[in-house]
Amino acid sequence: MTPKKKGHKSSKQVTIKDLARQLGTTPSTVSRALRDQSGVGEKMRERVKALARQQNYRPNAVAAGLRKGNSHTIGVIVPRVNRDFFSGVIAGIEEVAYESRYSVIICQTHDRLDKERQYVETLLSARVDGILVSLGLETDNYDHFEKVISSGIPLIFFDRVPDEMNVNRILVDDYQGSLQVVQQMIRAGYQRIAHFAGPDYLNVYRDRKQGYLAALQKNNIPVDEDLVISNDLTIEAGRRSMQELLAKGIMPDALFSASDYSALGALLFMQEQGYRIPQDFGVAGFSNEKFTSYIKPPLTTVDQHSKEMGKYCMNLFLQEVKGEGGAPGRIMLNPEVLIRESTLRKTDEK
């Protein structure tokens, strides 16, 4: 069957063959001319290009990809695109991809493992040339990524990476970022600092918690298990966890949350309860979401250099795809701690 457009305007796309016929030459010559390959007369090249333009010829990347065994497309899998951190990384990836003429397919898992698996399949079927991933909150199993590795294409993780796999990874030093934030909070005079953590099987949350614990230890503050709470790090979760703490009669004087969102939830709740931030209660988050600087008071947080991270990802991919990649390694970026009003208790106001 000749595939014909259903009910549409029956515009078949112009092919290289059509051009060849009209020029009285062959597809190979046209192909060469179009791609500025050597071995085509100047005159012929001109004629080909002129006709191509005139006929609105558009190369079929699908066909070329099939033939060449690559699609010049990469897939990016992230939990969500509407987080400033992830959209920053994506912006960085796109910037480099655009320059090197790669297309980027962005997939959102919404932190769901089933979607993550599905998207891996889809991308592999689409024969993307590489996959860049940040894991979803639910992901505690990496079988689907083993498939990527055995397919032979580059696989690069960023931020939320799998521990047990020997793969390329690009990270920010979560431990250091957290350590510094909590140290500052302690210096500001907070004594009972609570922590909202994410799942322990994700490196970032584990490291942030370790940084928190290390800061307490360095200052000889005993760890109170009641003050360390795992939740799913949304605004609502932050609000609820805070409420539950108070309901249980547990009263910290500050909070370091592994996420800006749950920090915000807690902050709003405490304000509603009449606590003044930072005098009565200090709050710090993580990721430097934009809203953290708009709210009152502005929220102390940690910037992860998201755009830069994205650029590193794409550059690493480009290196890998050129075959210049050595053994899988890791790149660790330094975070930037942003001390803002939400943890700046003037001790005399205590």
Next chain:
Amino acid sequence: MTPKKKGHKSSKQVTIKDLARQLGTTPSTVSRALRDQSGVGEKMRERVKALARQQNYRPNAVAAGLRKGNSHTIGVIVPRVNRDFFSGVIAGIEEVAYESRYSVIICQTHDRLDKERQYVETLLSARVDGILVSLGLETDNYDHFEKVISSGIPLIFFDRVPDEMNVNRILVDDYQGSLQVVQQMIRAGYQRIAHFAGPDYLNVYRDRKQGYLAALQKNNIPVDEDLVISNDLTIEAGRRSMQELLAKGIMPDALFSASDYSALGALLFMQEQGYRIPQDFGVAGFSNEKFTSYIKPPLTTVDQHSKEMGKYCMNLFLQEVKGEGGAPGRIMLNPEVLIRESTLRKTDEK
């Protein structure tokens, strides 16, 4: 040349042909079996599927697409993904796409016309089955979209749509939303309401301005040209425009901005200047970005039902691609006006 993986682990992907050989049958039979087509013996079907699973066969969507003349992929072009409105639309599109097993390529133009053009080319070359677009701020020319139309694939615009083209469009009633917001502001006692507008060649900004003007007119408030300012609707632009107004000695008592971001900029600036919101100055934005409900005071704004809009888009595409699309039409959703504290001046506090 047999295309071989460069330096990679030389894992060639299993093909339908490999399976056929191992089963002593032909590619056509394997293909039929895999896709549950009729005309294959029950027994053979089982054997094929078993082997496919065992060998980790993965269909090559590129090859199938080339043969069938479709990619089962759609492209979405938006100004940016880190706006709640756009990420909401994308979520809606993805939800429906996922169910119907379509892949979605998301492209960000960052409001730049050159990128918009480039992405259209890329998507057409990738032979996507349809394109969904919301125009960039710079876009005042639609030639690149004419190419999409002449390629014969469905083209659907949402929110920011081109006026002069006869295409499918999905919108929210910006005029009504703006009209209602400004009416409320007037009822709350504001008399000199400024307006931040976007470029006039984009429908949404034109309509929002019209809604603003209509509200004034209905209340017999004369329009003051000095109070209507075009800027690029970022936080910084909002801040700057507000500053310039005051510097010129022009003092409105409220602002209705066509964007939440520029509304925020103005709000922050006014607060820094010591004005109380909403008592001394009222502020309203547009789009219901999430941050609008976190800031103090919460910002009056207009919700555009973004996710629903995305679903409409994808469903319309599915209809079109099945050939059930009639002449291009338009779908208009009702906005939801969210009156919040930033415009709730208690008149006695005046």
Next chain:
DNA sequence: ATGAAAGCGCTAACAT
């Protein structure tokens, strides 16, 4: 129920 053969559009090895 199965197989043979052609071809989607393009590229690249191998002629000439």
Next chain:
DNA sequence: ATGTTAGCGCTTTCAT
């Protein structure tokens, strides 16, 4: 400098 040929992996006629 150009042409010929083969084939990427798959689907779909058209046999049998």
